[in-house]
Amino acid sequence: MGRFYKKAIVTALLVSALSTTAFAASKDNTDYENIPPEAVIVTDFNSDIFKSSAFSNYDNEHQQYRLSKYDIINVSIVGFNDSLNKSNTMGRYGYTSSAINGSVNYNSTLAQTGFNDIVIGPDGYAQLPYAGSVKLAGLTVDEAKDLLTMKLGRYLKIPSMSVIVTSYGPRKVQVLGEVEKPGIIELAADDMNVLAAVTSAGWANKYGRIKKIQVIRIIDGVMYVKEANLKDYIEKHDIRQNIELKDGDILYIPRSNKIDLQDDIMPWISFYGLYKNITD
Structure with missing residues (x-):
């Protein structure tokens, strides 16, 4: 009888843990995280607020450089x-x-x-x-x-x-969330884009969701947010996704719900070994 109860308890714990992990992996984080409701979500590409770095470089060929602090x-x-x-x-x-x-x-x-x-x-x-x-x-x-x-x-x-x-003075942006080296980074004037910022921050860690990077900009007290998909930029060459940054911008890389083999699966394999030892 004691063996039966041990088996039932361990089985229940194992099923519960695996169910929780599977549920987390199945969630789709489509909402913007940690963004106040009054923030303005920008969906247009090449808008007045956010431009693709490629489009901006093209425009700059027809515009003069504007002086900035620390120049x-x-x-x-x-x-x-x-x-x-x-x-x-x-x-x-x-x-x-x-x-x-x-x-x-x-x-x-x-x-x-x-x-x-x-x-x-x-x-x-x-x-x-x-x-x-x-x-x-x-x-x-x-x-x-x-x-x-x-x-x-x-x-x-x-x-x-x-x-x-x-x-030309350095520009500073903040890179927060699931990156290897979160914090304030300096970028050269001609490297002001999402790809350069995330790269300078050591790239996204294993949980970082580069498909849902939030670019946050404050203009006259109003927060504007635009989503950048670096995965599409890298794999599909969608140049619109590599957004041009401005001095003082904030990048937030949200956490993915994907399952990591080493951290999420291997502990339960070890747990299953314990289960076998108890129930056999």
Whole structure:
């Protein structure tokens, strides 16, 4: 009788565990996880909010680059000697004391040096002698040149000015959920897409669902969400799925309900061995 009860109990536990695993595997997570109800779900491809990286690159061929935070630029006043350039090289967010304390006449300084290594700060502003704090983030290079010409033109007549981007600042996105290295990652300006972000985060782990990646973007306090299917991008070459990212975007890789052989099946095989030992 004792043997019969042992067999019944172990059998019930085994059936219950396997049923639970099978049910989890059969579920289809079609709903967006951890997204507030007020979020705007974007379903269109190449919308005003989200664009495919491929489409965006095509569009950018017809558009000028717009300056961003942490970009570094040089401003040169064409036609003037720049022998004193080193004395007024810009610092990380400002400029050296020689330009600030007026140790040289401002006309001579502007005419002979230009400004090198101007960093656009995290607020989008750059600090220049005489021009002061100038917001450059979001402007094209030509727009920045026109603005600086106007600002500096109050102190001398500028025949011609050039603005050159010498370094493009890194962009940061968050990759969360079922990836090997979740957290904040930096991407180069020309690597701002879902594939590059997930790759930089060590790729999805064995439970990560790359068919249902959520790209989250906040614009003027409104959350927008677009789903990306990297599996279709890789296997079916659906270029629409590799969405272009913006600085500050969030990627969430949800958990899949698939059964993993090592973690989900092997323990129950071991359990079955125990079952046989008890019941035999």
